[in-house]
Amino acid sequence: MIFVAYMVLGAIAGMLAGLFGIGGGIIVVPVLVLAFNLQGINPEIVFYMAIATSLANIIFTSLSAIRTHHKKAAIEWYLVKPIAVGMLGGSFIGVNTALTIPAIYLQASFGAFAIFLSLRMMFSQLGAGTLHLPGTLGLGVAGALIGWVSVLFGIGGGNLLVTWLSNRQLVIQKAVATASACGFAIAISGAGSNAILGWGNPMLPPHSLGYIYLPALLGIVSTSFVAAAYGSMLAHQLSPQLLKRLFAWMLLLMGLRMLISVWF
Template sequence: MSLSDILMLMLCGGIAGFLAGLLGIGGGMILVPFMILVFNHQGFSQTVIVHMAIATGMATILFTTTSAIWAHHKHSSIDWKLVASLSPGMVLGGLVGGSELFEALKTSWLSFFFALFIVYTSIQMLLNKKPKGGRDLPGPIGLFSFGTFTGVLASLVGAGGAFITVPFMLWCNVKPHVAMATSSGLGFPIAAAATIGYMYGSWGNPNLPAGSLGFVYLPAVACIVVVSVFTAPWGAKMARKLDVAQLKRVFGIMLFLLAAFMFNESRKAFGF
């Protein structure tokens, strides 16, 4: 990679890590558009670029969430019983979505689906709406089913699942700061399962460049993680000091711009 590509990935990694700690998100969706630019610059095959960007972004969540988890755990903010209850379904969903469905989706549809997810996320950020608590947490079967659904969806868009799990936990009367911190803990099993699925489902693909483990491009992972693991604890610390609602609105506007980029990538892939 060129120096400019490395610096771009490191900068994005720093931002993604900070937001992972601050907002409880994995940060993968921020990285994907920029990795597409880097991978295009390196001349990777157009048939795998979007898949590689999403898979590589998800792989970085393994490291980013670990750093954020430790920061939240020190303040006893994570509900580990809830993490243990939801994780089995998330692992199953992440494996299935990451290996079978992800490989089957064409670049055009994957780009379009990812762009739609960014729009949904940006609207949530801009409105900063918190669902009213309506019930208690469901039983084991309900938690497993919800976890499986979350794992499949998160693996298809390369996200840690916070935009699904946090509203769900708030609706089930989990305290807001606990829901945000617990979403970091849930990001790890989703990322681990999906990353394994990405690598297994694409192993031996002739269009992948050197340095790849399936769809995961290791040099990009290294550039991002070397910065994000340091900025994630900073974000977790600032979450208790900053006006997070205002930051969410700024982040939401930025996501709209990223969504426009992904819709354009989808248009080009469809041949419009």
């Protein structure tokens, strides 16, 4: 039964990954925290496992989304390289930072951060195609900061990157597509680091690869890969204004859900 639940979660996360370019972590992490608690996994490592498993899943959802967005010629590849390189460095630092912070503080920060992003999206102007972006160095620094923060919360970076690019007047569909490509860098670095740093932890349940819980990953990936492709196609059928509004509301609901789970 729990494996079926992971499959359903994967389908939802994959659809959102393709639709919003977010990797699905903002959905996967809180649900995995709940599922791992119900399975009786040691609460001291539950959030770390949720983050690691989410990042591993993002490897697959981002690949599927990249393929679909690339066919639509929506990915701004000249932005991907400097941002992705910065993300690789920032995400490695983020993994080490996350393991030094109590899980409850990470959960609360995750919720507050999602709400902040949603409000920024709601009140920012819709991108009109006139870019206001820094040079290569500035893009790399932005990528490093986004990578660091994103790995703290087990997300693919799309939440931050879509908001950042959209606020700088990149059309929302292109921001989503570009974020999908950049999120792959965070996923590889973050998942690999979590697998290494969690290796041999006696609190981990069987069938774990470091902090990555393989049964959950298998269930999620089995449906998320296909769902991400459909989400990517849907993103190009919606109006930019509607897509941006949906993105903001999705962030707000997930942020509130995570804060409520901390308090209650």
